[in-house]
Amino acid sequence: MKNIVLIGFMGVGKGSIAREFIKISDYIAVDTDDLIESMQNRKIKEIFEDEGEAYFRGLEKNVGMWLENSVKNTLISTGGGFYKVENLKNIGTIVFLDSPFDSILKRIKKHPNATQKLKKRPLLKDLKKAKALYDIRRPEYLALADIVINVEKKSASECAEELLNKVGSNV
């Protein structure tokens, strides 16, 4: 089994889909933000505030190297900017979770912890800037993807099923 790497914009549902996927497959799941938070013993929001974004991107790069060299048979969910690590393609099959920006916002807002979900993401503070970032990133995500899953209007478990069917021939 090759690693599967979920990429996509903040709030698109990478973590939720990963949690559903491990229920229906033999994969173990890890999340790059969780790895960074546990290594640093502080939240992403604090890392951004204390050290700045460039420092965080350096941590993502280190995680990317470790994933390539040491991790196998794993579903890896990533932070929305992780796709920029240079070795992304060496880590595993790249799966882009695609959704329009407005649907992503709706998804976050309907969550019981919506305020928390928005607060923990420094790059979602200013929605105009977040939309501009989305517009830059979407074509970049698409260009890197081996597989694209349109997640709009689908539950996390439906997306996980689709992922399992699509990766079947790719891993």
Ligand code: S3P
């Ligand atoms: C970021 C996305 C976040 C987190 C950090 C930066 C980004 O992860 O890594 O706040 O650059 O898009 P999620 O995609 O899980 O929100």
